[in-house]
Amino acid sequence: MTSPVLRRGLADEAADRIRDAIFEGHFPPGATLREVELAASLGVSRGSVREGLTRLEHEGLIRTIWHRGTRVVDVTAADVGEVYTLRAALDRLAATTAHHAATSQQLAGLDALVTEMAAAVAAGVTGAQLVALDMAFHEAVYAAAGNTRLHEAWRALRSQVHLFQLRRVTVGAAHYRDRVITEHRELAELIREGDQETLAAVAEEHVHAARRALLADLPA
Amino acid sequence: MTSPVLRRGLADEAADRIRDAIFEGHFPPGATLREVELAASLGVSRGSVREGLTRLEHEGLIRTIWHRGTRVVDVTAADVGEVYTLRAALDRLAATTAHHAATSQQLAGLDALVTEMAAAVAAGVTGAQLVALDMAFHEAVYAAAGNTRLHEAWRALRSQVHLFQLRRVTVGAAHYRDRVITEHRELAELIREGDQETLAAVAEEHVHAARRALLADLPA
DNA sequence: TCATGTCTGAATGTTGACATTCGAACATCA
DNA sequence: TGATGTTCGAATGTCAACATTCAGACATGA
Numbered sequence: 001m002t003s004p005v006l007r008r009g010l011a012d013e014a015a016d017r018i019r020d021a022i023f024e025g026h027f028p029p030g031a032t033l034r035e036v037e038l039a040a041s042l043g044v045s046r047g048s049v050r051e052g053l054t055r056l057e058h059e060g061l062i063r064t065i066w067h068r069g070t071r072v073v074d075v076t077a078a079d080v081g082e083v084y085t086l087r088a089a090l091d092r093l094a095a096t097t098a099h100h101a102a103t104s105q106q107l108a109g110l111d112a113l114v115t116e117m118a119a120a121v122a123a124g125v126t127g128a129q130l131v132a133l134d135m136a137f138h139e140a141v142y143a144a145a146g147n148t149r150l151h152e153a154w155r156a157l158r159s160q161v162h163l164f165q166l167r168r169v170t171v172g173a174a175h176y177r178d179r180v181i182t183e184h185r186e187l188a189e190l191i192r193e194g195d196q197e198t199l200a201a202v203a204e205e206h207v208h209a210a211r212r213a214l215l216a217d218l219p220a
Numbered sequence: 221m222t223s224p225v226l227r228r229g230l231a232d233e234a235a236d237r238i239r240d241a242i243f244e245g246h247f248p249p250g251a252t253l254r255e256v257e258l259a260a261s262l263g264v265s266r267g268s269v270r271e272g273l274t275r276l277e278h279e280g281l282i283r284t285i286w287h288r289g290t291r292v293v294d295v296t297a298a299d300v301g302e303v304y305t306l307r308a309a310l311d312r313l314a315a316t317t318a319h320h321a322a323t324s325q326q327l328a329g330l331d332a333l334v335t336e337m338a339a340a341v342a343a344g345v346t347g348a349q350l351v352a353l354d355m356a357f358h359e360a361v362y363a364a365a366g367n368t369r370l371h372e373a374w375r376a377l378r379s380q381v382h383l384f385q386l387r388r389v390t391v392g393a394a395h396y397r398d399r400v401i402t403e404h405r406e407l408a409e410l411i412r413e414g415d416q417e418t419l420a421a422v423a424e425e426h427v428h429a430a431r432r433a434l435l436a437d438l439p440a
Numbered sequence: 441t442c443a444t445g446t447c448t449g450a451a452t453g454t455t456g457a458c459a460t461t462c463g464a465a466c467a468t469c470a
Numbered sequence: 471t472g473a474t475g476t477t478c479g480a481a482t483g484t485c486a487a488c489a490t491t492c493a494g495a496c497a498t499g500a
Contacts, residue, residue: 009286009453035482045455047267050482054271058278060369066229067461067482082369086313093309149280149302149380153373160369229483255452265485270452287452287491445498453490460483467476 010044014052017042019159022061022072023128023166029074033062059159073160075167077218083160084211088204090154091138095203097145099191106144110188113137118181127169130180135162137184141191168214175213183209230264234272237262239379242281242292243348243386249294253282279379293380295387297438303380304431308424310374311358315423317365319411326364330408333357338401347389350400355382357404361411388434395433403429 018038021027033053039046053070056062060083064070073079098106117133135158142154169176183206190199238258241247253273259266273290276282280303284290293299318326337353355378362374389396403426410419 011453034480046482047454047456051271051274054274060372064482068463069481082367085317085367086369086373089309089313093306097305147302147305149306149377152280153306153376156373156376157369231483254450256450266452267484267486284452288493289451441500443498443500445496447496448494449492451490451492453488455488456486458483458485460481462481463479465476465478467474469474470472 009051010048011051011055014038014042014044014049015055018049018052019056019059019061022056023162027072029072031072033070033072035070056159059156061159061163073163075164075218077215079160080164080211080214080218083157083164084207084214087157087161088207088211090150090157091141091203091207092200094138094142094145094147094150094154095187095191095199096196097147097150098141099194099196099199101146102144102191106140107188107192109140110137110144110191113140114181114185114188117184121177121181127176128166130177131162131165131169134165134180134184137187141187144191164214165210168210168217179209229271230268231271231275234258234262234264234269235275238269238272239276239279239281243382247292249292249383251292253290253292255290276379279376281379281383293383295384295438297435299380300384300431300434300438303377303384304427304434307377307381308427308431310370310377311361311423311427312420314358314362314365314367314370314374315407315411315419316416317367317370318361319414319416319419321366322364322411326360327408327412329360330357330364330411333360334401334405334408337404341397341401347396348386350397351382351385351389354385354400354404357407361407364411384434385430388430388437399429 018027018033027033035046035049035053038053039049042049053062053064057064057070061073062070063073102110113133113136117130117137120130120133138154139158142151145151186202187206190202194202238247238253247253255266255269255273258273259269262269273282273284277284277290281293282290283293322330333353333356337350337357340350340353358374359378362371365371406422407426410422414422
């Protein structure tokens with residue numbers, strides 16, 4: 001079983017680079033992204049940058065207005081409410097679907113990620129790295145569910161959630177570190193051998209708790 | 221209150237024209253869409269067509285592979301399962317959110333659509349027109365919910381659902397006409413003044429019923 | 441006969457130049 | 471002084487030409 005090669009175009013490459021730059025804070029919320037500037041900096045043509053920006057717009061990371069440029073989205077309380085409300089519904093479906101569909105290999109992968117998370121917290125990694133593990137866990141749940149459309153809907157939210165969690169970890173870091181492990185371990189166990197109802201409720205509640213924690217910190 | 225003008229680019233225009241052509245059966249499932257051909261037929265450049273095709277791909281109507289062209293998606297039983305499973309979760313959230321957030325004007329709009337549907341069935345309109353009204357109703361529910369991200373997630377499914385419903389109405393037309401009115405009237409009433417639990421259950425069941433009806437007809 | 445290698449036509453991927461549109465600053469007039 | 475019209479720079483929207491990649495046809499060899 002060799003790797004599928006997976007040739008990608010310059011547009012995807014550009015999208016990845018720009019997304020990383022946003023996560024690293026190089027383009028703070030509200031910053032404008034100029035196509036020519038990005039094209040020069042990335043060494044590709046404006047067409048490719050343009051196509052890459054379209055991806056990011058579908059991920060909800062940036063916002064484009066006709067003939068007025070593109071900007072990094074700003075995080076308002078209303079945005080957090082919208083994103084996490086939808087995410088609760090998606091996570092609920094993903095968890096229950098994964099409960100039925102996940103292979104033992106995928107279940108083991110979830111456990112491995114929880115273990116890795118615990119080790120990371122013990123080693124005192126940065127908040128950004130911890131958030132990356134958090135995101136990787138949920139990505140694995142969606143992959144285990146095996147519903148392409150559901151996974152796609154998650155991708156459209158994923159980057160925004162990532163951005164929000166990054167902000168959360170910079171403010172209420174200690175609280176996040178406390179809960180992140182137990183919450184994910186509980187989820188992994190319920191997906192493996194919980195009953196449908198509790199799993200659905202816990203998956204939803206997990207998200208709502210994250211929303212409340214973030215909203216409590218946001219106005220500051 | 222004048223119309224918002226809403227300047228759009230050629231890409232959006234192209235996407236709309238191609239989408240309509242697919243719905244009208246001009247490009248049946250599995251057909252290949254050649255960029256040069258479309259550009260010539262629409263009178264725009266390949267770049268705009270290309271950008272328009274990207275929209276349709278995010279709507280799940282077409283599928284693009286690197287250097288291998290784009291094709292209209294084919295409807296398999298697995299696809300129907302995926303789409304309607306996700307849609308059930310989204311509709312559930314949309315209905316309950318709309319229950320809280322809808323203005324009286326929006327509620328009246330829902331009723332008006334149900335009335336229009338009843339008149340349409342009585343007048344014996346074509347199946348395609350009835351499906352269009354069906355879609356318009358659900359679009360109105362999502363609009364009433366007022367969650368941008370939720371609405372966006374629905375848009376990513378909307379065209380696929382439309383395509384599926386079109387196939388459903390061409391096969392089991394009579395059954396569809398019977399149920400479409402009562403089902404939507406029930407939903408509209410529950411959104412206006414039902415309790416949360418029943419509304420959530422009915423909104424989900426409404427979708428699951430559609431899925432079963434479609435799957436029963438599909439293998440034929 | 442089958443497997444492998446090469447070639448070719450046709451499609452998409454990429455690019456830089458040109459056209460269009462917008463907002464801000466300035467000028468004009470009641 | 472305030473509102474309206476005009477100019478202008480800068481950014482995005484659009485286009486047609488060039489480069490790259492693929493699937494299938496054909497030839498070659500064991």
